[in-house]
Amino acid sequence: MTELMVRVTGRRDVAEGVFALELAARGGGTLPDWTPGAHIDVHAGSAGVRQYSLCGDPGERWRWRIAILHEPAGRGGSAHLFRTAHPGTELRVSLPRNHFALRAAEEYLFLAGGIGITPILPMLAAATRAGARWSLHYGARTRAHLAFTGELARYDRVNLVPQNESGLLPLAALLADTTATVYCCGPAPLLDAVEAEGARRGLTVHTERFVPRRVDTGVDRAFEVRLARSGQVLRVGPGRSIVDVLEAAGVAVVTSCREGTCGSCETPVLEGEVQHRDSVLTAAERESGATLMPCVSRAVSDVLVLDL
Structure with a gap:
């Protein structure tokens, strides 16, 4: 099983333009386990599949929670769910996947922008249960755009940074x-800046896009x-993805986003040099060349040998 049906059991606004959904197993009972940083794919009608971080309590096996930034001028996924996802609605979703797992550390620096607070929550x-030192710096356009502030108020290590009051996060x-080990999620300019600054300073930086x-x-x-x-030996020509060629040859590959962000198609590489084009693997994982995302990545070498 790679997918399941869930039922929307609750919906509420958690910030300007952001709504949260509570999800339960369609037939009742427990949901699959997940760990902080995990996300699920959600089918959003004709808009396709979108990824949303699980932002509830992993110990609550009877419900999941996701939060969605409603972007009326976006690609259509959030608009579809804004219109249709109400209590009683059923959604087709994937099992949880985690390419943003919280690794053990003595100290964390959490950085979030806008909807990027969801995997951080x-x-x-x-981190608190583990007794680690940590701080969170969370920015958004205005105070009204900061999500889950009521839950964040329970902590005394949270710095809220509305841009219209305090400017951008002072990275x-x-x-x-x-x-500290750095975890960051948010808009692309924030992630790019944190990765660049972290690389200059030799910091361990984890991001999710x-x-x-x-x-x-x-x-x-x-x-x-x-x-x-x-x-089998298959030729991948210019303009075709590895996944396209595999599917045309009748080779089944699990895919979802087809743009290198969800990690569902990650495939082991046995030989060859990869040109990584995904937004999932860390720099170290890319350097190792042990896996690739065949929906977007290609080869530097003339041949790639895949464990398929």
Whole structure:
């Protein structure tokens, strides 16, 4: 089972333009386990599939919670769910996946922008239970755009930064003297800035993106994919993805976003050099070349051998 049906059991506004949904198993009972940082894919009608972080309590096995930024001029997913996802509605969703897992550390620096607070919320509770030192700096356009402020009020290590009152998050100052492990989620400019500043300072930075990062890939070139289990050799031409070629050859691959953000199609690489174009793997994971996202990534070498 890779998907299940859930029922919307609650809905409420949690910030300007942000609504939260509570979800329960369609037939009752418990839902699959998840850990802080996990997300699920949600089918949003003709708009396709969208990824939303689980932002409730992992210990509450009878319900999940997600929060959605309503973007009327967006790609259509949030608008569809804004119109249709009300108590009693059933949604088709994936099992939880986690490419943003909270790794053990003595100290954390959490940075969030807007809807990016959602995967961070359960991390705060987990870090507190673990006895780790941590602080959260959370920015949004205005105070009304800061989500879940009532829940954040229980902590004394939270700094709320409405842009219209205090400006942007002072990233250079926050990252200047810290040795903490950094977790960041939010709009692309924030993630880009945190990754760049963290790299300059040699910090361990974990980010999560639901919009593909900008990648300068140059011109696509043709290459071959060899499937280790069957021995098939397939040619991937310019303008075609590995997933497209695999599916055309009758090779089943689990896919969802098809833009390198969800991680559902991650595939082990046995030989060859990968040109990574995803927004999921860390720098170290890319350097290792052990896996790739075949929906977007390609080959530098003439041949890739995949564990398929």
